[in-house]
Amino acid sequence: MKSYNVCLKDTVKTFTKCLFYSLFDCEQEEAHSDYLEKTFLKILSSLEIENGEAIWESFKAELPKVRLQLDLDAVAFENNDPASYSLEEIYLAYPGFHAISIYRLSNTLYKLNVPILPRMMSEYIHGITGIDIHPGATIGESFYIDHGTGIVIGETSIIKDNVKIYQGVTLGGIQVSKDLAKVKRHPTIESNVCIYANATILGGDIVIGANSIIGANVWITHSVPENSLVTYKTEIKIRPKKNGIRE
Amino acid sequence: MKSYNVCLKDTVKTFTKCLFYSLFDCEQEEAHSDYLEKTFLKILSSLEIENGEAIWESFKAELPKVRLQLDLDAVAFENNDPASYSLEEIYLAYPGFHAISIYRLSNTLYKLNVPILPRMMSEYIHGITGIDIHPGATIGESFYIDHGTGIVIGETSIIKDNVKIYQGVTLGGIQVSKDLAKVKRHPTIESNVCIYANATILGGDIVIGANSIIGANVWITHSVPENSLVTYKTEIKIRPKKNGIRE
Amino acid sequence: MKSYNVCLKDTVKTFTKCLFYSLFDCEQEEAHSDYLEKTFLKILSSLEIENGEAIWESFKAELPKVRLQLDLDAVAFENNDPASYSLEEIYLAYPGFHAISIYRLSNTLYKLNVPILPRMMSEYIHGITGIDIHPGATIGESFYIDHGTGIVIGETSIIKDNVKIYQGVTLGGIQVSKDLAKVKRHPTIESNVCIYANATILGGDIVIGANSIIGANVWITHSVPENSLVTYKTEIKIRPKKNGIRE
Numbered sequence: 001m002k003s004y005n006v007c008l009k010d011t012v013k014t015f016t017k018c019l020f021y022s023l024f025d026c027e028q029e030e031a032h033s034d035y036l037e038k039t040f041l042k043i044l045s046s047l048e049i050e051n052g053e054a055i056w057e058s059f060k061a062e063l064p065k066v067r068l069q070l071d072l073d074a075v076a077f078e079n080n081d082p083a084s085y086s087l088e089e090i091y092l093a094y095p096g097f098h099a100i101s102i103y104r105l106s107n108t109l110y111k112l113n114v115p116i117l118p119r120m121m122s123e124y125i126h127g128i129t130g131i132d133i134h135p136g137a138t139i140g141e142s143f144y145i146d147h148g149t150g151i152v153i154g155e156t157s158i159i160k161d162n163v164k165i166y167q168g169v170t171l172g173g174i175q176v177s178k179d180l181a182k183v184k185r186h187p188t189i190e191s192n193v194c195i196y197a198n199a200t201i202l203g204g205d206i207v208i209g210a211n212s213i214i215g216a217n218v219w220i221t222h223s224v225p226e227n228s229l230v231t232y233k234t235e236i237k238i239r240p241k242k243n244g245i246r247e
Numbered sequence: 248m249k250s251y252n253v254c255l256k257d258t259v260k261t262f263t264k265c266l267f268y269s270l271f272d273c274e275q276e277e278a279h280s281d282y283l284e285k286t287f288l289k290i291l292s293s294l295e296i297e298n299g300e301a302i303w304e305s306f307k308a309e310l311p312k313v314r315l316q317l318d319l320d321a322v323a324f325e326n327n328d329p330a331s332y333s334l335e336e337i338y339l340a341y342p343g344f345h346a347i348s349i350y351r352l353s354n355t356l357y358k359l360n361v362p363i364l365p366r367m368m369s370e371y372i373h374g375i376t377g378i379d380i381h382p383g384a385t386i387g388e389s390f391y392i393d394h395g396t397g398i399v400i401g402e403t404s405i406i407k408d409n410v411k412i413y414q415g416v417t418l419g420g421i422q423v424s425k426d427l428a429k430v431k432r433h434p435t436i437e438s439n440v441c442i443y444a445n446a447t448i449l450g451g452d453i454v455i456g457a458n459s460i461i462g463a464n465v466w467i468t469h470s471v472p473e474n475s476l477v478t479y480k481t482e483i484k485i486r487p488k489k490n491g492i493r494e
Numbered sequence: 495m496k497s498y499n500v501c502l503k504d505t506v507k508t509f510t511k512c513l514f515y516s517l518f519d520c521e522q523e524e525a526h527s528d529y530l531e532k533t534f535l536k537i538l539s540s541l542e543i544e545n546g547e548a549i550w551e552s553f554k555a556e557l558p559k560v561r562l563q564l565d566l567d568a569v570a571f572e573n574n575d576p577a578s579y580s581l582e583e584i585y586l587a588y589p590g591f592h593a594i595s596i597y598r599l600s601n602t603l604y605k606l607n608v609p610i611l612p613r614m615m616s617e618y619i620h621g622i623t624g625i626d627i628h629p630g631a632t633i634g635e636s637f638y639i640d641h642g643t644g645i646v647i648g649e650t651s652i653i654k655d656n657v658k659i660y661q662g663v664t665l666g667g668i669q670v671s672k673d674l675a676k677v678k679r680h681p682t683i684e685s686n687v688c689i690y691a692n693a694t695i696l697g698g699d700i701v702i703g704a705n706s707i708i709g710a711n712v713w714i715t716h717s718v719p720e721n722s723l724v725t726y727k728t729e730i731k732i733r734p735k736k737n738g739i740r741e
Contacts, residue, residue: 001561004518004585010511017257024251067248082420082432083381083402085362091251093366095373115579119587126589127622128374130396130643132661134577147399149377149624150415150643152661152691155577167379167399167417168644170661170691170710173576185576197399197417197447200691200710213735216417216447217466219711219728229736233729234466235480241460242476264504271498314495329667329679330628330649332609338498340613342620375621377643394646396624397662414626414646414664444646444664444694463664463694464713481713482727488707489723 008046012120015039020101023067024091047116055112062108069141073100076142080164096145099131106135139163140191147197154186156204161191166216168198174221190226255293259367262286267348270314271338294363302359309355316388320347323389327411343392346378353382386410387438394444401433403451408438413463415445421468437473502540506614509533514595517561518585541610549606556602563635567594570636574658590639593625600629633657634685641691648680650698655685660710662692668715684720 018036022029037056044052077090077097084090090097102125106118118135126132130149133139137153140161145151147167153159157171173185187201190210195201199218201208208214209226218232265283269276284303291299324337324344331337337344349372353365365382373379377396380386384400387408392398394414400406404418420432434448437457442448446465448455455461456473465479512530516523531550538546571584571591578584584591596619600612612629620626624643627633631647634655639645641661647653651665667679681695684704689695693712695702702708703720712726 001520001565003520004582006518006585007515007522008586021254024253026248026250028254071248083383085366088251089363089366091253092255092363093370095370095379116583116586119579119583123587123589126643130377130624132589132641132643136577147379149373149379149397149399150662152641152643168397168415168662168692172691197419198415198445198692202710211735216449217464217711218730219726220730224732227735228732229734231731232466233731236465236467237478237480238471238475240476241458241474268501271500273495273497275501318495330630332613335498336610336613338500339502339610340617342617342626377624394626396620396626396644396646415644415662444666445662445692463696464711479713483712483714483724484727485718485722485724487723488705488721 005046008043009120009124011039011043011046012117013124015043016102016105016121016124019105020098023063023070023101023105043117044114049114049117055109055114058112059109066104066108069104070097070101072142073097073144076144076162076164080144081146095129095131096148099125099129099133099145099148099151100139100143103133103135103137103139107137107139110135137186150198156184157186158188160189160193160210163189163191164194166195166197169195170200170202172200172202174203252293255290256367258286258290258293259364260371262290263349263352263368263371266352267345270310270317270348270352290364291361296361296364302356302361305359306355313351313355316351317344317348319389320344320391323391323409323411327391328393342376342378343395346372346376346380346392346395346398347386347390350380350382350384350386354384354386357382384433397445403431404433405435407436407440407457410436410438411441413442413444416442417447417449419447419449421450499540502537503614505533505537505540506611507618509537510596510599510615510618513599514592517557517564517595517599537611538608543608543611549603549608552606553603560598560602563598564591564595566636567591567638570638570656570658574638575640589623589625590642593619593623593627593639593642593645594633594637597627597629597631597633601631601633604629631680644692650678651680652682654683654687654704657683657685658688660689660691663689664694664696666694666696668697 018032022032040056041052074090077094078084078087102121106121110118122135131151133153134155136155137157139159142162144164150168152170152172154172171187184204186204187206189208192211193208195214196216198216199214201220203221207223209224211226212224212228215231218230224230265279269279287303288299321337324341325331325334349368353368357365369382378398380400381402383402384404386406389409391411397415399417399419401419418434431451433451434453436455439458440455442461443463445463446461448467450468454470456471458473459471459475462478465477471477512526516526534550535546568584568591571588572578572581596615600615604612616629625645627647628649630649631651633653636656638658644662646664646666648666665681678698680698681700683702686705687702689708690710692710693708695714697715701717703718705720706718706722709725712724718724
């Protein structure tokens with residue numbers, strides 16, 4: 001039987017954690033800079049990826065820009081969450097911020113055409129936060145995620161600036177077949193859109209127009225014009241309780 | 248660029264894990280009592296919180312009461328889950344019990360006005376269980392959570408005694424704006440209510456009356472009288488399969 | 495107060511991780527074979543389970559079959575996911591594959607009548623992936639899970655071959671009371687069924703007929719004939735945005 005180097009999961013976990021620490025804490029950055037480079041080269045060599053050193057240099061050169069973007073994201077968190085206590089709390093205790101951080105790092109490697117490693121990084125943070133953002137997704141500035149568990153953002157999604165997304169939201173594909181690998185399969189979300197909990201938006205040619213609000217539990221497979229309010233026409237039945245919930 | 252002490256996440260993770268072990272295992276309690284105190288003081292000092300020792304003493308004094316509450320919760324689990332095998336299994340293998348344990352610990356610190364640390368603890372267990380209970384929520388006795396992934400219980404929620412909640416349930420805010428920080432933004436759930444999977448209950452002035460059953464997938468933004476059965480009037484369409492799922 | 499050996503969670507976590515590594519990587523298998531046996535015996539002894547050595551031998555004898563099944567699952571992943579890059583990526587970075595792996599291992603122990611440990615293993619992987627598969631569930635060949643967060647597959651579920659399941663799907667019980675412990679409480683899914691995101695299928699006498707497609711968000715408590723397409727008749731309201739989302 002073929003062997004797979006599955007314990008690379010552990011190496012990537014420690015590497016990604018350390019990279020996150022180094023990005024926000026200059027003491028950690030100094031302490032870990034050798035470790036990070038060595039481990040990066042080791043991971044790439046395990047995955048039989050060539051030019052590790054050149055890729056590392058390109059990646060490192062992008063990190064200050066990634067940090068600036070994340071500082072903007074953190075401000076969006078502070079401005080949007082009534083339960084937030086301080087900017088420091090965002091960096092230390094917000095899973096949405098943690099997930100966006102690892103997404104911006106993995107997306108940088110994805111754009112450098114590194115295979116597998118970006119996906120291993122996104123699975124590391126999916127494991128911690130329940131937020132599954134494919135490293136190939138395109139996400140603008142000041143992105144805000146609240147709670148986050150169950151969010152899925154597919155590979156070809158495009159999210160513009162100042163978008164807010166709550167737990168359980170799916171930006172997914174409507175037909176899932178292997179021959180669609182190269183096609184845009186996931187939605188486009190224009191700027192200033194807010195998507196409430198558990199809404200599902202499916203399809204590669206779908207555009208949610210700027211400034212729209214998508215209500216909780218809404219299920220959309222068609223485009224929506226800008227400045228829309230989309231709600232879910234639910235009917236519930238309230239009656240005195242008798243025998244269980246089956247009718 | 249400003250440094251944030253993000254690797255405090257690791258310290259809080261180990262501290263919280265150890266605290267959980269000490270609460271239920273007297274051997275662990277002895278082995279770790281020095282470590283717990285020292286680490287607590289170190290975390291508070293990192294967060295620039297004063298009076299660490301006094302807070303630790305107050306916190307320690309509350310632990311026996313927390314343990315008693317959790318033993319009541321464990322009995323609720325045993326009584327409610329047809330798949331449970333023994334009381335020991337609840338302590339060792341139930342994510343809902345694990346999440347309630349860390350909630351009751353973090354809530355105790357929250358009530359002692361400790362900032363950030365309770366939220367870091369709740370994010371530690373949110374990461375493990377997918378259950379996001381804000382440390383500020385108020386939860387009565389004999390609380391039962393099944394499966395749990397995707398549950399969100401907001402900061403100002405009030406949950407009375409003997410309540411049961413399934414996976415994906417949100418007790419959330421209906422309007423999320425920063426100036427509502429001091430207002431009750433999340434629902435009140437009276438005693439003996441059962442809320443099935445993926446139900447969403449939104450709004451700070453909403454009360455779900457005692458003994459009510461809220462069916463799976465129900466979406467509620469208004470109060471419900473006691474002894475109600477609330478179901479979701481779903482319509483599904485069943486037809487022979489032809490070409491995919493888009494109409 | 496009674497002590498519970500809660501720190502066994504850590505032992506089971508390391509054991510399960512190591513078992514997964516050994517299953518797919520022959521270097522790891524050699525390096526860890528002593529550790530795995532010793533730790534298995536230690537865990538069983540902690541749980542006061544007798545005949546540890548005989549159980550270990552029976553378990554070890556099943557592992558090659560488990561590996562073969564998982565290699566079939568991996569091929570199903572590769573064939574179904576348009577975003578997959580290579581077979582190696584499935585083993586290294588797919589949470590659904592990780593969850594199915596631990597399920598097949600825990601199910602093998604469940605069928606050997608080992609108590610608690612299989613559930614601790616399923617909670618270990620539920621913690622990482624958000625996918626909650628009870629070790630007692632029966633699952634056929636070539637099972638595919640995409641994204642996965644929020645999936646719940648109950649103890650008495652039966653899933654035949656070539657089934658595909660997306661994030662947030664529940665195969666659950668419709669009435670949850672303790673006296674139903676020995677009854678089939680969860681659905682049967684026939685071969686070649688595809689169940690899209692957040693669908694909920696409840697009840698022990700429910701059968702989803704072969705080759706059916708269950709659309710996203712569908713809520714089913716009755717059986718469905720083979721070759722069906724089941725969709726959710728949603729109504730959404732799209733209008734120009736004015737003041738928030740409450741009507």
